[in-house]
Amino acid sequence: MNNFEYSNPTRLVFGKGEESRIGELMRARVPAMSPVLVVYGGGSAKASGLLERISESLKAADLVPIEFGGVTPNPQLSFVQKGILLAREHRVKAILAVGGGSVIDASKAIAIGVPYVGDVWDFFTKKIMPTEALPVAAVLTLPAAGSEQSIRIVISNGDRKLGAGSPLVRPFVSVIDPELFFTLPEKQIRAGVIDMMSHIMERYFTQTKNTDFVDGQAESAMKTIMKNGLKLKKNPKDYDAWCQIGLAGSFAHNGYYGLGQVEDWASHGMEHELSAWDTTITHGEGLAVVIPAWMKYV
Known part of the structure; x- marks a missing residue:
């Protein structure tokens, strides 16, 4: 670390x-x-x-x-x-x-x-x-x-x-x-969930050794996001699910999950090129395309 x-x-x-x-x-x-x-x-x-x-x-x-x-x-x-x-x-x-x-x-x-x-x-x-x-x-x-x-x-x-x-x-x-999130369209919910997941993964997939504590926190957060994201797919007015998603998404990008390690950000860098080229591309949807391809490559 x-x-x-x-x-x-x-x-x-x-x-x-x-x-x-x-x-x-x-x-x-x-x-x-x-x-x-x-x-x-x-x-x-x-x-x-x-x-x-x-x-x-x-x-x-x-x-x-x-x-x-x-x-x-x-x-x-x-x-x-x-x-x-x-x-x-x-x-x-x-x-x-x-x-x-x-x-x-x-x-x-x-x-x-x-x-x-x-x-x-x-x-x-x-x-x-x-x-x-x-x-x-x-x-x-x-x-x-x-x-x-x-x-x-x-x-x-x-x-x-x-x-x-x-x-x-x-x-x-x-x-x-x-x-305040109850009226969000499904498209924005999906894209938002992917975006916050990506913020954690850009830090989680590191070659820095001995980062067990932060890795464990990141894994828990990603599981929480996946579980509650599916709940929102069924009911976009699920207050308790939004509490978990809102809190996890806020902490996903405040630097906590990158403590003591080298971060990646290749997926974000590639997606920024896509949504700059075509501003109708929603950032989270672009990431949903880029991240699996990046994972397969590395």
């Missing part, structure tokens, strides 16, 4: 209705009367009333919500750049992501782009590390990417899909309410 350091400062708030507390949770880090950029995806956040509840919670905590919607799967650099300009215009002090991995990744990219004098794409192409970032919080609506606890960001620009990362963008608080 290799030497390692591990720190995860994300405050994870889990359970029914906890998103209604997001205002008070953010006030632990963000001063009163601060503008907060609320980033979200399509119309479901508004149609479900979630965005309104979150806005009310922020206002009740003396924060000023600035809504910015339209994140797409495989989030685009152009959206991030618009968000940076909007955040600067309103002198935003924090970013709140309301959505899944794409929304959270876009929020993280905006967070590092606002204080940076150059092009935010530099962090992805030149692999320079950010030295400043706005604080990021998240309300998860789709368990899959684990971005709500991770230091990673993935952004697309044309036919390029690249990653960056920094401890500065690990959300300081993330809310997981499994009831």
Whole structure:
């Protein structure tokens, strides 16, 4: 096993209705009367009333919500750049992501782009590390990417899909309410389950020796995901199954399952090329094609 350091400062708030507390949770880090950029995806956040509840919670905590919607799967650099300009215009002090991995990744990219004098794409192409970032919080609506606890960001620009990362963008608080997952389409459930499995396997399939403790934890998590994923196939409103899937998916990508070992990430690298080439390819579905082929090869 290799030497390692591990720190995860994300405050994870889990359970029914906890998103209604997001205002008070953010006030632990963000001063009163601060503008907060609320980033979200399509119309479901508004149609479900979630965005309104979150806005009310922020206002009740003396924060000023600035809504910015339209994140797409495989989030685009152009959206991030618009968000940076909007955040600067309103002198935003924090970013709140309301959505899944794409929304959270876009929020993280905006967070590092606002204080940076150059092009935010530099962090992805030149692999320079950010030295400043706005604080990021998240309300998860789709368990899959684990971005709500991770230091990673993935952004697309044309036919390029690249990653960056920094401890500065690990959300300081993330809310997981499994009831928010009840209306997800089966396609997104399937893709999400594969994505979180892949995050564990990219670490589990290592050539580093003597990693028994982490291996055992990873095996338990993968079994839990497979068991409860099948339950959701039968009943997508199974609260207890969503609790297990939501929790496992969040921990799958926060670095825990890679402690002390060399990680792989070949499958993710290949899939990123696919979904950059064709943005209609859902990341989890792409992984479902790539991973078995990778396993067979190695």
